[in-house]
Amino acid sequence: MNELAGHTNTYHTYGFDEALAGIAEAGYRYVELSAVPGWTEHVDLDTPPADVRRALERYGLEAVSLSGHSDLTTREGLEHGIKAVRWAADYGLPIMNTAVGGHQSADENEAAFLGNVGKLADAAESAGVIVALEIHGDIMASSKETLPLLEKIGRDSVKVNYDTANVEYYSGDTAVEDLPKITSQLAHVHLKETTGGKGNWNFPAIGDGAVDFERVLEILRDAGYTGPYSVEVEFQGEPWPSLDEVNAAMRRSYEHLRGLGLS
Numbered sequence: 001m002n003e004l005a006g007h008t009n010t011y012h013t014y015g016f017d018e019a020l021a022g023i024a025e026a027g028y029r030y031v032e033l034s035a036v037p038g039w040t041e042h043v044d045l046d047t048p049p050a051d052v053r054r055a056l057e058r059y060g061l062e063a064v065s066l067s068g069h070s071d072l073t074t075r076e077g078l079e080h081g082i083k084a085v086r087w088a089a090d091y092g093l094p095i096m097n098t099a100v101g102g103h104q105s106a107d108e109n110e111a112a113f114l115g116n117v118g119k120l121a122d123a124a125e126s127a128g129v130i131v132a133l134e135i136h137g138d139i140m141a142s143s144k145e146t147l148p149l150l151e152k153i154g155r156d157s158v159k160v161n162y163d164t165a166n167v168e169y170y171s172g173d174t175a176v177e178d179l180p181k182i183t184s185q186l187a188h189v190h191l192k193e194t195t196g197g198k199g200n201w202n203f204p205a206i207g208d209g210a211v212d213f214e215r216v217l218e219i220l221r222d223a224g225y226t227g228p229y230s231v232e233v234e235f236q237g238e239p240w241p242s243l244d245e246v247n248a249a250m251r252r253s254y255e256h257l258r259g260l261g262l263s
Contacts, residue, residue, distance in 0.1 A: 005030035049091035073112035089127035132161035141170035159187035165194035172198035183223035207256035
């Protein structure tokens, strides 16, 4: 059974405890942790994993993955990625999600990334962790760009974190059109809503936009996908909505997905 997690990045401008409380109250039993420098720093990678685990246990939550996005085209980003992989392994998490250029970058240097990703793959293999590269930016805008990139990387420890809204934001293709081409490479899926259109930053609660989640889940079931799902709501960016609005969006998302057979 695929775990359905709430992503703490949904609580981008709020504290870790507020994120865990909102996710748990919305109905989720699982969580994706955020350790993204300069963006959502809910988890400090210098904090012992046992301390984070105790925080989750207070809310009845279990972690399924770590979001450790950094700019993998740079030395500093690579170092953060390796540290995130090792922290995930110490926690017992099988997946560390990241992106070629980090959270905010869109125009990326493929050569610099390919020069660094082998070292990250080495660390992942040593740690027994999968690095899941997110559909994000220009180099991984959709399956069209991502599949050739994976061939160039050529490492079993590097897979894909598919984002159902980013594919449309960066490429203009819908998840329903694009997803069937890449299911064999997935380790993780972000269930994220969009109101539609390339370059349109509007990622509301699940069910409030244009993504056909019933068909998305059908595609993934038919492909035999067994990894986790994580719900991420990024609204219209900063300033973030009130905490009550964020909590309500997470509840609506959970209820919508539960109606489609997830829980």
